[in-house]
Amino acid sequence: MENSIFVLGFWDYFAFFGYFAVLSFIGWWFGRKKNDSSSDYFLAGRTLPWYVVGSSYIAANISTEHFIGLIGAAVIYGISVATGEWSTVIAFTFLIWLFIPYLLTSKVYTTPEYLEKRFNKKTRLIFALVSILANVFAFMGPVIYGGSLILIEFFNLSPINACIIIGITTGGWAVWGGLKSVAFMDVLTILIMVFGGLTVTFLGLVYLGEGEGIFSGFSKMIDVNTGGIAWAKDWIDINVTNILKGSNVGDNYNRLSVIQPLNHDTNPWTHWVFSFFYIGLWYTVINQTMVQKIFAAKDMYHARAGMMFASFLKLLLPVIVVIPGLIFFAMKPEFLSSSDWSFQSEQANKTYIVMVNILVPTFMKGILLAALFGAIQSTVSSVLNSTSTMFTIDLYRDVYKKSESEGHYINVGKVSGIIFLGTSVLFAIILSTVTKVNLFVLIQALYTFIAPPFSALFLLGMIWKRVGGKDALVTIIGGFAMAGLLKYLEFGPLQDSTSTIANIIKPFANQGLITWVFSMILCIGSTLITKKPTGYQVSDDLVFNINGEALKEGLGTKWYNSIFLWWLLCVLMLVGIIVTFSVIL
Template sequence: MEKLSHFNLVFFDYLSFALYILLLSLIGYYFGKKKKQDSSDYFLAGRTLPWYVVGSSYIASNISTEHFIGMVGAAFVYGICVAMSEWANVASFSLLIWVFIPFLMSAKVFSTPEFLEKRFNLSVRQFFAVVTIVSNIIAFLAAVLYGGGIVIQQLFNINLWTSIIIIGLIAGVWSIYGGLKSIAWMDVFTVVVMVVGGLLVTILGLYMLSGEDHSLVSGFKVMLERNSAQTGIWKEVVEKNIHNMVGTDHYSRLSLIQPVSHQVSPWPNLILGVFTISIWYNALNQFMIQRVLAAKSSYHARMGIVFAGYLKVLLPVIVVLPGLILFARYPDVLNLPWPEIRPEADKGYIVLLQTLVPAGLRGLFIASLFGAVQSTVSAVLNSTSTVFTLDVYKRMFRKNELDSHYVRIGRWSSFVIIIVAIVLAGFIGKLGGSLFVYIQTLYAFFAPPFAAIFVLGILFRRINGKGAIVSITVGFIFSILLKIYIQYDAAAPSWLTPFQMQAIVSWLLCVIVCVVVSLLTEKPRAEQVTDDLTINWKKINIFEDLGNKWYKSVILWWLIFVLLVACLVIIFF
């Protein structure tokens, strides 16, 4: 791929980036200036967030270098099927809106580990809290910092370690200073910048492909034609790598539905993936669900997720189409040896910025990339300190201190966590491979056991704490053994190679273990299966607070969201 040795900037680039940092800082200062001595205010924004802040912050926390670097690179290699990692969220978002939010909100908890203690027992809470802290640091913070470091390194020719340190320290400031309220309101501004900047890159990329026609329509047609890989070098490179991508004789880059052996998007994941990685990420993952817990009410929590759903519909235009554009323009990258293709593809978005964005506008794109990193780092940092302070430190060491003491511990733990993540981030590159695949593989390991017990615990009152803790333990042991089996046994079936398929098998085992152990042991106590913690199938207690006017109806806007995704899936089936 063509690329410049550095990123040439002019006065207006520096000005636009400086204005972004200034406005972001003013927002962070304004919403964080009130002394945060109350735990609810610091960790949950005083439960005051309206729906548009909940939704914006939810998405800003989600979008990061995994998308602008990892997902663009994955789309470059595998095609449009990568978009299903966004559009398939319609299922988990729907479960979150209709099944999980009513109980998470009515339980009045600070964190998902706290909810799991109320529903199961203290052991489940502590187990999940520890895993949350470890996964947040390794799978989120370190990976995001590494991806952001790559961006800064390639744009400005700065040492990778220096780049990671700069991003980590700058992004961590507002999380430590202002707590969730500062972060959430900053995210509203960040999402606007990211969407505008991302759309402009896609538009410029399509104009590049259009040639002399200089129209978006012709550029889009060229992109589709070349990604269909029916002729020329595009056909050659796809045929060369079919066995690495899917292990079949035919491969369609423009299909969302892929064979079971596909390395990143096997079709069973579209059905069962919602119950494995997606539920854990969207409903149990503290740095995502913390925005929901901070909503004004159940209505604002639900409408926030509906709004986030519309942003998810738009997201592939920003982070998948650029990958298809790159394949249309630089198909020769897939002529490299397979182990070199994915790391090279991860550089694709930077190449688009370097070659397409004119001087004067580059500051805006730097701001959008920095915003993607900053918002996720701040979100993960704040949520990790929340779990450490309230679910580990408070429970195990100092139970009866003043709120100001826990706020202080939250700030100090944030500082320590960001330092640890910075150190780990510097070593991720030595692992090789794709950033997107690295992150998704970690998700597939951490998610299935907790996703299984969470869903079962809300839907069925007979599930108990013993079933949950045995299921989690068996799930982790099984996942490790499964990894070893696939790695070292040449006879392992090809359909088990994709990380999503491993997650599905692990999840199914955890469900069976949880149900069997629960049925063989005593029933949960009455206070563990109240209407605030589980579904009452006689009352179906999930339809309250859905909006008092038709145009504010959660049902209406949710249905439109579902139909939009259904249409997209049908078009690219």
């Protein structure tokens, strides 16, 4: 299959810039009102309805990690990379039923602020600092780098110029208008991304069908990905050694199974089953970038309903950002013939761009590029807004200047946002010039290093009143020490080893699980020998209580807006997906 040169026509440019004109108008309209308080700027005055909460949450989550990294990873690894998206429904379940009531009744601006109320100030400061660093180097930097690949491919820009342009065009409204501008812009972004993503999937299946329709194309996609065609079987047989650590050429590998062995490079079954505990708790519940939308909800019902809406979007997401990778594999891209695994992984990052070029007609091409840039814009804006919020509220105001005017804090938020954006652009430039790693793999590896200690602490601290501030510090420090040790073993003594232990430790998902288990044990052990916390730190507003009134709020008043009914439907759909991609196919 030849990859033709990317050419944009007049109507493509019209659609692309038209989208940004509408998006900018929305950003201006909802940010035009003067922000009189920190709550207005950082939390949209706590006025967001459920559809904005859910849309903005998912829009912040979808980025080049998905359209560039995840689709590319699906070309290489198959359907298993979708498990991170589908398993999020489990995390959202805990968020909807357990954590939202306590996050909202605590009346905080940020999750670090919540952690101070529950544990102590040191825990708040450590979490805020780590979160800011993670936002710059694990979120914004890689996302801007992924966006630069698009500009390089489309407009033949240098990596440096591409990163600078992406940074400026995606972060501006977050600095100017605050969360309200970002959140309402995200509603349009989600609409365009879903429509555009489904279009690529549909056209890809039509292409594979070769005139016989979409069902014929789907059948061919399944056949090729299961090795039903000679070249595909040969590719799987040869490259299984790169996918399953310690395997031999010709060993079995099922590209259409969500259940993979422990030695899988990126998605062992432990990732599917336990990822909520060592990544999901951090990413969905205490990650300020995500949770800031929940803090900004009108009330408990809109917060819960917003996350219910987000759950259904998560079930749909792999159809948009994973299935195209399976389709592209079936189209037999030329780079799969290379014997260089790193080259294949790097070239797979361009999958979405190439598919748009090959499959999509003029005007629609502009819409799809707008969807891709919308994903970048929404993520950078949300991360930038949350980063400046934590810096201003948790570090500047709480530690340095506690009695300044509201306008002063808003200005600090804007200036710090510009500085963080510039730092992220510099990191993106480094990534674009020195690395060839798959974007999805890079980001997931960073997540599994950062998340486990905080996930363990938050889970135990939420359900067990015995956990105190000293236990929190022991868990965080010890957890990061274990994460660092595992990385040292991966790239040091075990780098060239093919032993069973090495094959289990090397996958970053397994490292995340090991670190989480160690952090849980450490926290429990510390808790049993330290003094029991007292007072507000263990009040019913901060720690789980089965009889707590907050758990019963915002569940809906009619059958059609019942949170329980929609949650049950979502869980049944998730079970159906697991059965389909582990038993049927």
